[in-house]
Amino acid sequence: MLQHAPRASLSNAAADGIRAEIANGRWAVGTRIPIEPQLAQMLGVSRGTVREAVKTLVSGGLLEVRQGSGTYVRSDVDASASLQKLRRASLRDQFELRCALEAEAARLAALRHTAGDLQQLRTLLERRGRAEDAGGAAGFVDRDLAFHLAIVGMSGNLALVETCRFVTGYIRETIAATAAIELPEPDEAAHRAIVEAIASRDPERAAATVRAFMAHISKALASATP
Structure with missing residues (x-):
């Protein structure tokens, strides 16, 4: 089970949890991640929070939503996280x-x-x-x-x-x-x-x-x- 997200910044914490699963190789590039209810249970957050987390990772190029098929890992490099590191x-x-x-x-x-x-x-x-x-x-x-x-x-x-x-x-x-x-x-x-x-x-x-x-x-x- 993934580590439960803290109450503060639940969406960001949920996104971090998904990032960690991709980074450690559990969800490889090209694979479909668990569906929304499963992610919600694994992360210990609501389905709405999962949706926000997925939107964030789609924007960052990490995930890709395929209509009628599911959500897939598009990349194991998070561009938004890399940019933040560059700025620091x-x-x-x-x-x-x-x-x-x-x-x-x-x-x-x-x-x-x-x-x-x-x-x-x-x-x-x-x-x-x-x-x-x-x-x-x-x-x-x-x-x-x-x-x-x-x-x-x-x-x-x-x-x-x-x-x-x-x-x-x-x-x-x-x-x-x-x-x-x-x-x-x-x-x-x-x-x-x-x-x-x-x-x-x-x-x-x-x-x-x-x-x-x-x-x-x-x-x-x-x-x-x-």
Whole structure:
């Protein structure tokens, strides 16, 4: 029998119980989970609570409801739980992730970009401006993020694009952090160097330029980490 859910946050606890059964391999990907009354009995909650828990896990991509057949395990990776773990990562970890994603994106962009892509990137850099410009800190973060995500789009790699979309809010927080605390913010020249490296169609130069771009921030964060 599954461990009974506590009274507080019953739906969340029921969802956690189902997650645990999937994680420990009792319900493998592709198998049908017990029907609603059985789940309610196993979890010690009402059928309504089970329905809410299942909806949560369907939204997270863990379960799939097949009309007339039942509810099946779609994946053993809970995207919503993974995102929460990403958001709890240290600022240093966040920038290391950004560096890895954006260096590879720039490398691919150098190989695959079109003339139109490059013009768009230069336009976004001009719009980015400075933190002191109109729109305040929030507006600056939006413009900076648009520039960086455009590079990812230029990579032509759907998996990379979707990964970055998944962590867009997470990346936004890392950019905002450079304004919120005393971290070195790369200037316009550093951003322009990335554009020119991509324009050169030299993939290794493009990747190295992004890594150099991130190096000062990474060094500052390493010094601040106990």
